[in-house]
Amino acid sequence: xxxxxxxxxxxxxxxxxxxxxxxxxxxxxxxxxxxxxxxxxxxxxxxxxxxxxxxxxxxxxxxxxxxxxxxxxxxxxxxxxxxxxxxxxxxxxxxxxxxxxxxxxxxxxxxxxxxxxxxxxxxxxx
Numbered sequence: 809x810x811x812x813x814x815x816x817x818x819x820x821x822x823x824x825x826x827x828x829x830x831x832x833x834x835x836x837x838x839x840x841x842x843x844x845x846x847x848x849x850x851x852x853x854x855x856x857x858x859x860x861x862x863x864x865x866x867x868x869x870x871x872x873x874x875x876x877x878x879x880x881x882x883x884x885x886x887x888x889x890x891x892x893x894x895x896x897x898x899x900x901x902x903x904x905x906x907x908x909x910x911x912x913x914x915x916x917x918x919x920x921x922x923x924x925x926x927x928x929x930x931x932x933x934x
Contacts (some may be wrong), residue, residue, distance in 0.1 A: 812924040813847070814916035824912050826929045828861070832906040836931035837899045840875075840912055842892045843926040846882035853918035854879050857894040859902040862909045872913055873901035882920055889925070904931070 814820040840857050856877025860870040875895045883890055894900070904910060910929060916922060 814922045816919055816921040819917040821915050826910040828904055828908045828910055830906045836933055838904040839930045840894045841928040841930050845887055845889050845923045847921040849886050850884045851920035852879050852881050853920040853922045855892055856915040858913040859900055860911045861902050861904050875901050
């Protein structure tokens, strides 16, 4: 397990893969949740998430769907946790289905050094 550091004033990207469980049969209201912490005492930072779902037998060379990025005001105390939900309302631009692999790219830019602690796939089965 690691923590990824996005440096102040630089654009950073990280890619990850999430296996979507077989139990997800219908189209869920899927979102990506990022757990972050700030390395500085205040400021704003900007995040964007892109994703694509890869079904069994499909190519991983897929076009990523963009979910709107937005600016986040970080906590005023260094090392404090803050969470970001993509998209901020609704569901991902990518249709997620059971037994697929979700490619997720997190993009960061901004004047505040930020640490990505964890990325989670959230689904609403109700």
